[in-house]
Amino acid sequence: MRISIENFTKSFGDTTVIEDMSLEIGDGEMLALLGPSGCGKSTTLFAICGIHRMNAGRLMFGDADVTEVSSQKRNVGVVFQNYALYPHMNVYENIAFPLKVRKESKAEVDRKVQEIAGLVHIGELLQRRPMQLSGGQQQRVALARALIRKPDILLLDEPLANLDAKLRLEMRSEIRRIQLATGITAVLVTHDQVEAMSMCDRIALMDKGQIVQLSTPKDMYESPSSDFVAGFLGNPPIAFLDGTVADGGFRLANSQVTLPVPSGIEVPGEGAPMRFGVRPEFFQPGNPLKVPGKVSFVETQGREELYDVTLENGAVLRSIQSQNAGFKLGQEVSWGIEQDRVLAFGPDGNRL
């Protein structure tokens, strides 16, 4: 079901958390609400499911205006960050609760519970209490409970935050598999960019109650609209070089080095401040546009090695290279930037 949020505003007392936000989520799409802590992701999610009332704006599910509809009637499944399983009920009763509330027949409830338990792979755990389950299993139960009454929309509030690294990887693909299998429209709240990029069709990146960019993961990674977006996406993160415009090129701050500006961008006036963003994969020994510096940090990540290179003006560039490149801490190197992959940002932080 298509969700459209129009001019949504939410305030708690005097503080306005979200101001005039509009967002459209397509039918069957999985969208990530990504952003730093406190930017209003959960608030947006709770407005969609009806826990929070909107102070202004309109919320549409498909063609129906649900702004004033109570949460019970919205038919939205929610998975909370701490799962919110009912501790006094066993797994079966937990999953069956939404159906029991609707007074469905015992046989019907049983059939549906078995079916959904099969989908999320918890068939053999039905008699356990939530306390007797591992984090990943609780997660699956929460998903099953959210999905059992075939909601039009599935909302997930940081569903993976409480899991360990390995389980997180596993549940990432599990959730996506289940979302695709049911074809449900889903909204995933997360502050982990890897999660957002790997699980979702599109990402809405939020900052201070605003959506700063809305696009596909690949698009957002390759052409971020601002330095905030560029800095938020990518692991290891992008490195920024500060400088000014000089002779149509980019003069590094406190330095005589001038780099050419990537082709096809509109350079601001002479002397205007400018920022270059260089992703680690585009700062490599083999590239032609050399900048000299000194290796100031080495981190081995198993398959790859991560280097920080401090330039003569103190700025730091990051490089990620395959294992066994063998550079040492303190070594003088002269590696190159891939000129056309440099992201240039103007004085206001927006992409040029």
Added chain:
Amino acid sequence: MTSSNFRSWPLFLVLAVISMPLVIMYVYLFVDTVTDTTAGSLIPDRFTLHHWRFLWEEPETGRVSIWTVTLNTFIFATCTTLINVSASVTAGYALSRLNMPFKRFFLGGILTLHAFPTITLIISIFLILQMIGLYNTLIGVILVKAALELPLGIWIMKGFFDNVPWEIEMAGLQDGASRFTVWWKLVLPQVQPGVAALSVFVFLSAWSEFILPQVLAPSGSAQVLSTYLSNLIFDDMKPDFNMFKSVGVFYALPVIVIYLIFNKQLMNIYGGGTKG
């Protein structure tokens, strides 16, 4: 383990000596109810059930049967518990969850009321009960006792409700349940240890209540065991102390039994938390 126990035996000896008078008192309380002692002697020499005769003999004229009084006490304690717990559970939830005006004022007021000594209110309560015609009735004492225990009950239940994660309620609403169903089926079971503990606590407190029944329902058919006991000692021309002790034991038995059964829940009331 055993060796450390060995070294602490002097401590045990000291404790045993100090608590000896208490133990002797309790032992004599029980022994005296089923024996007779020749005057001047300390050692009981005859077994008798004579002191328990109040259980089967017809009461003297003007006196009420012990069984009526016991039933009264039971009704008094049970109704007080029911009223008190239902009110505490709802009020505690409201104070814990609802965003109502003057919440802080209510919370402060409850604590103040809890600290308020009952005895200072007793004259006005007496007058009020007489005015509305509930003086010397069981209902009157029940209402007063339930109300006076309410601040504590509300405060305790609020603490238990505070520990229930609000996401559980939100999940319930999202699952399509009404506010009431959420409260009844999802929240109340979480605070069930609190409800159990509070129930036992209020029941015992009502069972042993003396001042309120004494002042507000002193005579006749509304008597409870505590007032019966005190009448026994004050009214009689020739006091039978052993019978007084027997009634005392009879009165204390349910309390002891309840303590034995529920002491785990009672511990919980001061822990104030729910687990699992």
